[in-house]
Amino acid sequence: MTRRGLIVCSFLLCLAACSGIQTPLGNSGADDSSFIRLFVTFLVVCTVMYLLVVGALAGALANRRRLLTVEEGTHHESSPWIRRALIGWAALIVAGLVGLTIASFFTDRAAAKRAMRPQFTVKIIANQWWWDIIYTTPDVSQAVHTANELHLPVGVEAEVSLESNDVIHSFWVPNLAGKQDLIPGRTTDIQLLPTKTGLYRGQCAEFCGIQHANMALAVQVESREAFLRWIAQQRRAAFAPTTPTELAGYHYFTTHECSSCHSIAGTPANGQVGPDLTHVASRRTIAAGALPMSSGNLYGWVADPQSQKPGNKMPTIGLAPNELHAVVAYLQRLK
Amino acid sequence: MTPRSKGRATKREPVLRDGPDLTGSDLEERLEKTWSRPRGFIGWLASVDHKEIGRRYIFTALGFLAAAGLLALHMRLQLMFPDNDILGPSAFNEAFTMHGTTMMFLFAVPVMQGVQIYLTPIMVGTRAMAFPRLTAFSYYMYLFGGLFLWAGHFLHFGPDNGWFNYVPLSGPQYGVGKRSDAWAQTITFTEVAALAVAVTLVATIFKQRAPGMTLARMPIFVWSTLVTSLMVVFSMPAIALVSGLLLSDRLVGTQFFNPVEHGDPLLYQHLFWFFGHPEVYIIFLPATGFVSEIVATFSRRTIFGYPIVVLSLVGTGILAFGLWVHHMFATGLPRVGYSFYTAASMAVSIPTGLQIFCWIATIWDGRPRLQVPMLYVIGFIVTFVIGGLSGIIIAAVPLDLQVHDTYFIVAHFHYVLIGGAVFPLLGAITYWYPKLTGRMMSERLGNISFWTIFLGFQLAFFPMHIAGLMGMPRRVYTYPAGMGLELPNMLSSIGSFVVALAVLMFVVNMAASFRRGERAGPDPWDAASLEWATASPPPWYNFAHIPAVESRAPLWDLKDDLPVVHGLRVDDRELLMTSVISASPDVREPSATPSIWPLISAIAVAVTFIGSVFSPWALVFGAAPVGIALTAWFWPKLPGPFAEPQIT
Numbered sequence: 001m002t003r004r005g006l007i008v009c010s011f012l013l014c015l016a017a018c019s020g021i022q023t024p025l026g027n028s029g030a031d032d033s034s035f036i037r038l039f040v041t042f043l044v045v046c047t048v049m050y051l052l053v054v055g056a057l058a059g060a061l062a063n064r065r066r067l068l069t070v071e072e073g074t075h076h077e078s079s080p081w082i083r084r085a086l087i088g089w090a091a092l093i094v095a096g097l098v099g100l101t102i103a104s105f106f107t108d109r110a111a112a113k114r115a116m117r118p119q120f121t122v123k124i125i126a127n128q129w130w131w132d133i134i135y136t137t138p139d140v141s142q143a144v145h146t147a148n149e150l151h152l153p154v155g156v157e158a159e160v161s162l163e164s165n166d167v168i169h170s171f172w173v174p175n176l177a178g179k180q181d182l183i184p185g186r187t188t189d190i191q192l193l194p195t196k197t198g199l200y201r202g203q204c205a206e207f208c209g210i211q212h213a214n215m216a217l218a219v220q221v222e223s224r225e226a227f228l229r230w231i232a233q234q235r236r237a238a239f240a241p242t243t244p245t246e247l248a249g250y251h252y253f254t255t256h257e258c259s260s261c262h263s264i265a266g267t268p269a270n271g272q273v274g275p276d277l278t279h280v281a282s283r284r285t286i287a288a289g290a291l292p293m294s295s296g297n298l299y300g301w302v303a304d305p306q307s308q309k310p311g312n313k314m315p316t317i318g319l320a321p322n323e324l325h326a327v328v329a330y331l332q333r334l335k
Numbered sequence: 336m337t338p339r340s341k342g343r344a345t346k347r348e349p350v351l352r353d354g355p356d357l358t359g360s361d362l363e364e365r366l367e368k369t370w371s372r373p374r375g376f377i378g379w380l381a382s383v384d385h386k387e388i389g390r391r392y393i394f395t396a397l398g399f400l401a402a403a404g405l406l407a408l409h410m411r412l413q414l415m416f417p418d419n420d421i422l423g424p425s426a427f428n429e430a431f432t433m434h435g436t437t438m439m440f441l442f443a444v445p446v447m448q449g450v451q452i453y454l455t456p457i458m459v460g461t462r463a464m465a466f467p468r469l470t471a472f473s474y475y476m477y478l479f480g481g482l483f484l485w486a487g488h489f490l491h492f493g494p495d496n497g498w499f500n501y502v503p504l505s506g507p508q509y510g511v512g513k514r515s516d517a518w519a520q521t522i523t524f525t526e527v528a529a530l531a532v533a534v535t536l537v538a539t540i541f542k543q544r545a546p547g548m549t550l551a552r553m554p555i556f557v558w559s560t561l562v563t564s565l566m567v568v569f570s571m572p573a574i575a576l577v578s579g580l581l582l583s584d585r586l587v588g589t590q591f592f593n594p595v596e597h598g599d600p601l602l603y604q605h606l607f608w609f610f611g612h613p614e615v616y617i618i619f620l621p622a623t624g625f626v627s628e629i630v631a632t633f634s635r636r637t638i639f640g641y642p643i644v645v646l647s648l649v650g651t652g653i654l655a656f657g658l659w660v661h662h663m664f665a666t667g668l669p670r671v672g673y674s675f676y677t678a679a680s681m682a683v684s685i686p687t688g689l690q691i692f693c694w695i696a697t698i699w700d701g702r703p704r705l706q707v708p709m710l711y712v713i714g715f716i717v718t719f720v721i722g723g724l725s726g727i728i729i730a731a732v733p734l735d736l737q738v739h740d741t742y743f744i745v746a747h748f749h750y751v752l753i754g755g756a757v758f759p760l761l762g763a764i765t766y767w768y769p770k771l772t773g774r775m776m777s778e779r780l781g782n783i784s785f786w787t788i789f790l791g792f793q794l795a796f797f798p799m800h801i802a803g804l805m806g807m808p809r810r811v812y813t814y815p816a817g818m819g820l821e822l823p824n825m826l827s828s829i830g831s832f833v834v835a836l837a838v839l840m841f842v843v844n845m846a847a848s849f850r851r852g853e854r855a856g857p858d859p860w861d862a863a864s865l866e867w868a869t870a871s872p873p874p875w876y877n878f879a880h881i882p883a884v885e886s887r888a889p890l891w892d893l894k895d896d897l898p899v900v901h902g903l904r905v906d907d908r909e910l911l912m913t914s915v916i917s918a919s920p921d922v923r924e925p926s927a928t929p930s931i932w933p934l935i936s937a938i939a940v941a942v943t944f945i946g947s948v949f950s951p952w953a954l955v956f957g958a959a960p961v962g963i964a965l966t967a968w969f970w971p972k973l974p975g976p977f978a979e980p981q982i983t
Contacts, residue, residue: 020817020818020819021818022805022806022818023804023805023806023819024737024738024804024806025804025805031733032737034733035733035734035737038731038733038734039728039734042727042728042731042734043728046724046725046727046728049720049724050720050721050724053691053695053716053720054716054717054720056692056695056699057695057698057713057716057717059699060695060696060698060699060703061698061703061705061713063699078639078696078700079700082639082696082699082700085692085696086640086643086689086692086693086696089688089689089692090685090688090689090692093684093685093688093689094685097681097682097684097685097727100681100727100731101674101677101678101681101731103731104677104730104731104732104733104734105674105677107731107733108670108673108674108732108733111733112670128509166503166509167501167503167504167509168501168503168504168600170665170740172740172808174737174806177736178665178733178735178736178737178739179665179736179737179739179740180665180667180736181665181666181667183594183600183601183666183667184503184594184600185594185595185599185600186594186667188666188667189667201806201818203806203808204808205665205739205740205741205808205809206501206665206740207428207496207497207501207504207740207809207810208504209428209496209504209509210424210425210428211424212428212810212811213424213810213811213812213813213814214813289815310423310424310425311424311425
């Protein structure tokens with residue numbers, strides 16, 4: 001590799017090292033590793049070509065001695081070596097492009113071939129502006145329904161089946177793989193093979209309306225055991241309220257506005273419009289990454305979702321202080 | 336007026352023609368009388384002069400550039416810090432939509448067409464555009480479309496779904512209000528305008544070149560105009576179709592794009608990008624035409640590899656129609672099929688690579704003078720090639736799937752569009768400014784503004800590559816702290832203000848030089864092409880005698896005694912038509928006189944279009960005034976008693 005290539009690589013490594021949870025340079029998935037290899041290849045070839053162009057331009061401008069020697073008039077014949085150089089340049093461009101096209105093609109084919117053997121399927125349905133996540137199983141009662149937080153076991157090929165309930169969105173967890181659009185009326189899919197445990201961030205990548213910027217997805221890649229523990233925990237029905245405040249929250253939730261949109265497994269709340277809240281308190285964020293999960297943020301969100309994520313579909317209801325207190329207490333119980 | 340005389344014999348006044356007997360100031364006086372327009376405001380509105388219309392296009396487009404640029408600054412303020420709240424989500428979404436729509440439809444295409452309208456007739460050596468009234472009509476359509484869009488923005492029905500305005504987000508169910516309709520109808524306005532200009536340019540180039548200017552002797556800029564105009568003719572109907580289908584889905588309940596009723600949202604994307612990709616080259620190819628002209632003039636030699644440059648233009652124009660799917664790699668179309676579009680996208684860089692070689696070879700083999708237009712050419716090559724190479728990166732499916740719809744793409748297309756089109760445009764304005772105004776722009780201020788915009792641009796847009804690779808998607812009004820996005824965004828914001836400052840200096844230079852610039856003669860740069868053979872600014876009739884051309888560089892070869900043809904009428908507007916390929920004199924053809932009817936027709940069409948945003952019935956009721964205006968416009972002139980007999 002050229003010295004320039006080394007500089008480019010070290011630059012990339014630096015980027016990767018100081019980068020984090022949402023970058024294609026994270027090298028945390030099979031597709032992502034092949035992305036980095038291919039990207040560096042392209043970058044090296046393009047850098048060489050760029051230096052050639054800029055070098056030739058600089059040479060042409062520095063060629064001042066010709067100012068004195070060139071004949072008057074504007075029709076002098078071009079030097080034969082320039083014509084030969086043109087042929088060389090054309091051959092170089094064509095060779096470079098053919099090489100890159102082939103590299104791209106085989107990277108793409110390799111990814112497609114590897115993706116033939118998914119070991120389980122997750123269904124993700126995009127909504128304005130959150131992600132509905134269902135771990136499907138042959139036995140429907142065993143399916144796990146959650147939202148905005150995807151857990152994956154490391155080293156296991158997962159197929160993510162993608163649908164949209166409203167407009168076009170795009171599923172993008174750059175640390176694991178490239179994008180795939182979610183298009184109403186179609187089912188698309190993407191294969192994920194995480195190779196490193198860690199917490200990553202995904203984000204909708206196709207403009208989908210006013211809160212496109214706050215449509216994120218937390219992705220936890222963990223060991224197989226931790227994943228199975230998480231699945232088992234998510235499969236349980238919601239915890240019952242224990243304190244009087246939680247009970248008041250439970251009553252408010254199941255008999256007022258909340259339950260017309262949200263569902264909590266094991267309770268009468270079975271709305272299908274908003275995210276499932278069965279284990280909401282176990283999640284890392286509120287409202288698809290808009291806020292970190294914390295008691296204060298939960299208060300803020302339930303009290304006035306429109307000021308936290310303007311334009312989102314959850315109305316500000318105007319809870320009385322004691323109702324707010326109760327609902328938040330109940331939600332925090334839903335670990 | 337002499338009354339019609341009795342009998343068969345019609346008394347005929349002698350027809351005045353230019354020639355050895357009628358030349359010099361006598362001739363110029365007659366031509367001035369024939370080709371000038373009526374004075375006064377109405378006369379101004381009725382003008383069909385290509386120089387006036389071209390200037391109006393250029394100035395209007397620069398106005399829209401300023402407006403869209405201010406939106407960009409506003410957005411950069413918002414993105415300067417994470418979790419900022421200078422612009423809320425709806426204002427931000429409206430800002431980037433207006434920025435993109437204005438830049439693409441109201442600035443980039445019209446400004447290029449404006450320059451083409453101004454230059455083409457004087458570069459090919461004729462007195463007027465082929466369909467001068469259609470040209471006037473197109474300007475008014477463009478102006479009304481732009482005003483409509485911005486009126487919508489200020490009256491809160493401006494579009495906010497991005498310049499691509501994808502369904503279903505913009506469809507009847509999710510695009511509430513009139514915002515998407517305003518977008519769609521603006522598009523219709525600009526498409527009508529662009530198509531009209533394209534047709535007149537193609538006709539002018541094919542039929543009105545000076546005798547002897549064979550296709551092989553046409554200036555490269557005229558070639559680029561021909562290719563882009565043909566591209567407009569073939570690509571713009573697709574977007575007119577898209578906006579029409581979208582309006583009909585929204586207004587009359589058709590279901591072209593509704594998946595529930597067997598419509599398809601992807602149909603929209605295919606049609607949009609079938610237009611949208613050629614659109615990029617419609618903006619870029621005229622810029623390469625500027626570069627070829629400037630490089631030749633300032634290197635003091637004809638362009639190296641003329642046939643290669645011309646074939647590159649034509650090749651790019653054709654290949655540009657085979658790439659549109661690379662905007663849709665993430666939609667889940669069959670994966671193997673993508674490879675074709677990868678290969679095609681790679682292939683389109685071959686002709687451009689060859690053109691770059693030819694420019695550098697021209698400089699190498701010539702005697703370069705580093706004046707401001709040439710600086711812009713150098714800035715163009717250094718900047719544009721980065722954009723071209725990042726274009727090769729995103730042609731690869733596995734790479735595009737990661738960086739698609741991130742700031743990497745934002746960086747890429749600003750390198751291509753600003754580096755590739757705006758830099759050459761600024762160079763072209765500096766280069767042809769003396770032709771437009773008769774005065775030179777300040778070299779010193781020009782130098783300063785070039786270096787400011789060049790460096791400011793790199794500062795503003797290079798960090799966006801990094802931001803994209805750090806995971807920043809496009810079209811987000813805010814981003815969280817802690818993802819490494821703070822620094823690149825801060826640099827971009829600072830850079831954007833530097834760019835704005837440079838543009839301001841450029842405009843100041845234009846304004847100040849208009850009054851105080853050094854006087855320019857007809858040919859201040861010692862250039863080769865025909866537009867420099869006439870006065871600066873050119874008279875109404877462009878050339879006293881139509882020049883005859885014997886080489887690619889007529890002014891260099893025969894500057895002092897440029898051959899001319901005689902025999903065109905000077906007491907009536909008459910043009911010389913030549914044959915398409917060899918440009919041998921063919922027929923004499925009358926040219927339209929100034930008329931207010933193109934404006935009235937444009938008003939009638941505009942009322943219809945704008946009305947149709949609110950009710951489909953507007954099309955029915957608007958048809959009558961449009962029909963009346965068009966009838967008046969095309970009302971045949973009765974042949975007068977002194978009509979000239981046809982001479983074969």
